[in-house]
Amino acid sequence: MIHAVLLDYDGTLHDTDTAMKRSLDGILGLDGEELYRIYLYDVHRSLIHTKHLDRHDDIMFHCQLLFQVLNKPYDPKIAELICRKLEQAGRDFSNMKFFEDAAPALKMMKEKGIEIYLSTGKYAEEKAKTFEKYAMETFFRGVFSESKNGFLKTEVRYYVESLKTIGRKPEEVASIGDTILSDIKPAKQAGIKTIWVNRRGEPIPQEPDSMPDNIASNLMEATNIIFKV
Template structure:
């Protein structure tokens, strides 16, 4: 699979907007930080821990095991158990298997209670919905992502949810984007994809001829200058200018 992007002559007529979900519309970072802090707070070792390196290790392990999960090396339960075991090992070396299991259960309890949208995401979808087809393309389980959309009040704003579980391949594989286009009756040159992951979202979109908008909330360096970048969905008008410029047409009948 080639992921060599080139600047493409996208149509000025936009009909379809695709979004990633986690850390694009749903604020996984804020949710994960709050859940991790709440889960570890009662434990003695946490009283002297610098939270930032603790969270950074968590984030790195999540990326590592999510990739292996997408490759089919582990089940969801196995991947979750292994990453928390490795997270706790440097901080709580004498933790028993039961201790790790308790921590996993605590995090599973806290995480859904602390979910939150990315600021401005709901208003953005509400503004786009009357004019464009809206799809979600996400590397995760269908039921989990459906539940997130319902929690965020976004279900009725989305015309199609396409998941890696359903398609059998994760972003940036072209097939998952092709399924999204087919489901929405869209052409690549009339489509934009808004996402936070440079490889999965930006390079994946470029590889199939979709215009990407990179959600760069953390202020990372932009590898390709011609790719549109957005750091926030607020103010709404500024976000709409980047995602759906005034020169674009309306939604197809």
């Protein structure tokens, strides 16, 4: 039975993709949606996740690879502009563009007595406050971030530290998020139940260590899965 959840923010609660796309519009002669798609899938997922995992949080390195993928000469000023736009969009806590099912799903978890912890890479406190301000309700028992835990969210040790703080057995906790590399794979290695919120309709990973225990198309569906596990 699940008693606590580690809940991702970007792409799970918050529609961060839309903010990122808007911030990149017109750069390098591309519309924001196309440029962000290339950045996310052709650079971040295809190259960083497979060949440069140690540079996962290095945005400038991402931008350098972006020019290579686009087969364009590297322009440091434009690269700096892209990095700045992405960083600003990622920490714009006035942007309350949350998914419609976010608040109702958390209310359902709370009513059922599920302990909810925000689990994210950066700005955990700010993100928690932003969501609770939007929902006009307190949800989070606590927050976890890479700086607080001392490890990247892609590392199993991040989840081991989270378990120590929560004080629950791994099988009593579920990690819910939209990213296999940081929300599913390391959590599964720590013995935590995993629910992949696949809002984008991405292909299901075939590697056993990356295969989520459960898959949901949205957060409300993920919430209903919690009560059945």
